[in-house]
Amino acid sequence: MWYFVVPEVVFGQDALSRLAELKGKSAVIVTDKNIVKLGLVDMVKAQLSRAGMESSVFDEVEPDPSLQTVSKGVALMNQYKPDLVVAVGGGSVMDVAKAMRVEYERPDLKAEEINPFISDLGLGIKAKLICIPTTSGTGAEATFAIVLTDTVDQRKLSLINREIIPDIAIVDPALAMAMPPAVTADTGMDALTHAVEGFTCTWKNDFTDGLCIRAIQLVFEYLPRAVKDGLDMEAREKMHNAATIAGIGFINSLTAMAHATGHSLGVVFHVPHGRAVGLFLPYTIEFIGEAREELWAELANSLRLEVPKGEKAGPILARAIRGLAKSIKEPLSLKEAGIPSDKFDSSMEKLVDNAMADGSLIVSARIPSVAETEKFLRYAYEGKAIDF
Amino acid sequence: MAIKFGSEEWLKAFTQEISQSQAYKEAAKKWEGDLYFIIEPEASLKDKIVVYVDLWHGECRSSALVTDESEKTPAYRIWGPFSVWRQILEKKLDSVQAMMTGRLKVKGDMAQIMRMPRAAVELVNCVTKFETEFPD
Numbered sequence: 114m115w116y117f118v119v120p121e122v123v124f125g126q127d128a129l130s131r132l133a134e135l136k137g138k139s140a141v142i143v144t145d146k147n148i149v150k151l152g153l154v155d156m157v158k159a160q161l162s163r164a165g166m167e168s169s170v171f172d173e174v175e176p177d178p179s180l181q182t183v184s185k186g187v188a189l190m191n192q193y194k195p196d197l198v199v200a201v202g203g204g205s206v207m208d209v210a211k212a213m214r215v216e217y218e219r220p221d222l223k224a225e226e227i228n229p230f231i232s233d234l235g236l237g238i239k240a241k242l243i244c245i246p247t248t249s250g251t252g253a254e255a256t257f258a259i260v261l262t263d264t265v266d267q268r269k270l271s272l273i274n275r276e277i278i279p280d281i282a283i284v285d286p287a288l289a290m291a292m293p294p295a296v297t298a299d300t301g302m303d304a305l306t307h308a309v310e311g312f313t314c315t316w317k318n319d320f321t322d323g324l325c326i327r328a329i330q331l332v333f334e335y336l337p338r339a340v341k342d343g344l345d346m347e348a349r350e351k352m353h354n355a356a357t358i359a360g361i362g363f364i365n366s367l368t369a370m371a372h373a374t375g376h377s378l379g380v381v382f383h384v385p386h387g388r389a390v391g392l393f394l395p396y397t398i399e400f401i402g403e404a405r406e407e408l409w410a411e412l413a414n415s416l417r418l419e420v421p422k423g424e425k426a427g428p429i430l431a432r433a434i435r436g437l438a439k440s441i442k443e444p445l446s447l448k449e450a451g452i453p454s455d456k457f458d459s460s461m462e463k464l465v466d467n468a469m470a471d472g473s474l475i476v477s478a479r480i481p482s483v484a485e486t487e488k489f490l491r492y493a494y495e496g497k498a499i500d501f
Numbered sequence: 502m503a504i505k506f507g508s509e510e511w512l513k514a515f516t517q518e519i520s521q522s523q524a525y526k527e528a529a530k531k532w533e534g535d536l537y538f539i540i541e542p543e544a545s546l547k548d549k550i551v552v553y554v555d556l557w558h559g560e561c562r563s564s565a566l567v568t569d570e571s572e573k574t575p576a577y578r579i580w581g582p583f584s585v586w587r588q589i590l591e592k593k594l595d596s597v598q599a600m601m602t603g604r605l606k607v608k609g610d611m612a613q614i615m616r617m618p619r620a621a622v623e624l625v626n627c628v629t630k631f632e633t634e635f636p637d
Contacts, residue, residue, distance in 0.1 A: 114602050228611040229601045271615070316598065469527060472618045475597060480619070483527050 117320040117365050120244075120255055120279045124354055126346070128285035129245070132160035137196030137241075139167045143186060143210040144201045145174045148247055151291045157201050157245065169193050171213075174206045179264045183224050186213040190240075199243045200279075201288070203300075204251030204386070207244045208259045211277050214242045224261060227272040234276040244279040247288045249339070249352040250300025250387050252307055252360020254282035269380055271472055284357045286350035294340045297352070298441040301336040302391025304328060304356040305434070306371050309394060311363035312412065313405045314476040324362035326415050331355035333416055333437060340441040369477040371397040374490065377467035381460050382452055392444055392493065395431035399499035400489055402427050404478040428498070446496030457494055464490055503634035506590075507540065507550040511633065512564055516554070518627035519561045525627055526559035529620035533557055534609065537570070539580035545636040546583040556624075577609030587635055589625060596625045 123131040140161050144154055149172050161168045171186045190198070190213060198217070200210030212224035218239045222231075236242075244254035257278040261270045292300070305328075311317065312325035331351050338348035368390075374397075375390030384392075398409065402425070410426035418433050420426045435445055444450040447457060457464075465486045474480060481489060485501070492499050504511045519525055535555040542549050551567040553575065567573060585604045588594035597618055599605040607614065614621070 114604065115598060116602070225612070228615055230603075230607050230611060232603060316595070469619070470531075470616060472615065475618045475622045480524070480622075482524065 115316075115318060115365075116275055117318075118257060118275045118278050119361050119365075121281045122255065122284060122357060122361075123281060124284040124357065125350065126286060128283050129156060129160055129287065131281065131283055132157065132199070132243070133163035135161075135164050135166070135197060135241075135243075137164070137166055139169070139193060139195045140197035140199050141186075141190050141193055141195040141213075142168050142170045142199045142201060143174060143213060144170065144172050144206055146172050148172070148202050148206070153201055153247060153288055153291070156288075157199060161197075161199070166197070168199075169195070174202065174209045176205055177262045177269075178205045178209045179262045180225060180270075181264060183209055183212040183216065183261065186210075187216040190217045195240055197243060198240050199245065201245045201247060203246065203248040204253040204260070207246065207251070207253035207279075208261060210242060210244065211259050211279070212261060212272070214240055215277055224259070224272065225263065225270055227259065227274050227277065229273045229275070231274055232276075234274065236276055237280060241280040243281045243283060245283045245285065245288060246353070246356065248292055248296060248300045249289050249349070249356040250303035252304065252356050252363065254279060254284065255357050255360035256364035258364060269376065282357060284353050286346060286353045289349050289353050290343060292343065294343065295442075297343065298336070298340045298443050299385045299387035299391070300356070301332055301339065301352055301387070301441070302394070302438065302443055303387030304352070304359040305332040305336070305437075306375070306387075306390040306394045307359040307363035307368060308332070308355075309398070309412070309434075310368040310371055310473075311359065311366045313401065313408045313478060314367050314369040315478055316366045316476045318366055321362045321366040324358050325366075326412070328355045328359035328362060329412060330415060331358070333433075336437065337440050367476045368473045369397070370400065370474060370481070372473040373468045373471035373477070374464075374486075374493070376471050376473070377464050378447070380467055381463055382456075384450055384452075388443060388450065391438060392447070392450060395434045395438075396489060396493045396499050398427050398431040398434070400481070400485075401477065401479045402499075431498070447490075447494040448496065452494070454494070461487060461490065503632040506633050506635050507552070507566070509566060512552060512566055514631045515552075515628050516561045516564045518630045519554075519556075519624070522623060522627050525620070525623040528623040529556060529559045529617060531558065532613070532617055532620050534576035534613065535573070536577040536579065536609075537567070537573070537575045538586075539570070539578060540586050541580060541582045543583040547636075577607070577614075579605055579607050581605040590629060590633055592629055596621055
């Protein structure tokens with residue numbers, strides 16, 4: 114028994130106009146200052162006003178958002194009493210909006226208490242949650258996960274409950290046009306990693322397989338174009354779709370070792386999430402190797418990669434991903450990512466500890482030992498293909 | 502040779518596997534808390550089985566089969582019907598998925614469980630390393 118959970122997805126050019134069809138008196142728009150500056154919040158407000166709705170803006174979401182930010186946002190909601198929570202931004206913004214909605218509707222529950230074992234949260238009565246991504250990678254508009262930082266205890270909280278999924282995801286490529294090339298590349302690698310890990314982790318299932326394969330095909334075809342020319346509307350639209358499709362795919366199956374190590378790297382060295390997980394993806398494929406050979410072959414086939422007779426598909430797929438990453442100027446090793454070797458060495462224990470404690474690791478088709486994780490990280494530092 | 506499910510011998514085999522498992526030691530090195538695994542009677546299992554294990558930093562400090570649940574007050578209780586436990590022990594059902602879908606109920610500090618889900622996986626791996634004879 115398992116679940117397949119998905120929001121209503123409105124996609125394509127003009128998808129934002131779905132907001133004008135919504136019912137309600139008022140909305141709180143959750144965003145960050147950069148998104149406001151880019152004029153994207155004005156676009157959202159215009160649609161809400163067509164629906165006869167007033168709106169108030171909470172623009173205090175920071176990168177790696179904290180529990181304290183959630184509390185500030187909830188205070189505004191309690192004062193304003195909105196019918197809608199509209200998140201406009203990347204993963205951080207959407208995570209904060211999800212947590213704000215939970216605390217607003219369930220004042221008895223703190224965001225940090227959200228866990229997969231609670232049932233009947235009873236959300237959606239006081240407010241609906243609408244997520245509008247402005248990056249193409251996180252997939253948070255279609256997931257029931259939240260990542261927040263507890264700044265008091267200095268730790269990341271990964272909170273999951275399938276009832277916190279947004280009611281509507283509006284996937285309009287016009288909102289992604291302002292992404293600079295490096296962010297396009299980083300977030301695109303995030304989408305690719307979601308899809309590859311969603312397709313190959315131990316919780317993979319019939320409902321997510323097709324979504325993951327399609328997302329991988331879209332990323333390979335359109336990510337280089339979207340990075341090269343941010344005004345390429347077709348590439349933007351396909352990448353925006355790919356990110357949401359991958360989001361639906363991975364959240365209903367989960368991610369694995371590239372995410373466990375990527376999360377760890379992000380916490381210790383503040384490498385952007387997509388860059389970190391994307392960097393570890395080919396190493397992960399090599400490490401898992403034989404345990405998923407049939408699936409690597411299926412993916413290689415779906416990408417029309419040639420696998421000569423007698424050769425394994427895993428390393429060929431890993432090489433293709435490195436080729437894609439190189440073409441969009443993503444680092445292929447931790448050294449290339451600019452991590453100083455002395456700091457890498459002195460942080461090794463923390464890096465390994467974090468990775469081993471990460472929930473993503475439980476669904477890896479091959480679970481590494483502590484010693485293997487350290488070796489894996491050292492290979493990734495040097496850019497050496499995994500051979501153990 | 503298969504060991505009878507829920508017997509003293511079965512519990513001994515389980516705790517021996519815990520003490521020998523490097524993977525469990527690594528996954529649960531920060532785990533603090535004793536548990537009840539409560540197997541509720543169903544079909545061929547006539548009587549409830551309550552397994553008590555005191556797990557501390559990757560080690561099992563003590564264990565017992567308990568007849569009266571009020572005998573101890575463990576930090577965690579995980580309970581569910583025999584058929585669900587059997588599927589887990591036969592590796593037909595993932596233990597974490599069983600908890601996430603409510604087929605197994607959990608009571609205790611959820612934050613600690615969420616920080617160490619691999620400890621649960623490795624604990625289950627320990628109990629599947631020897632053959633169990635289930636009541637038919």
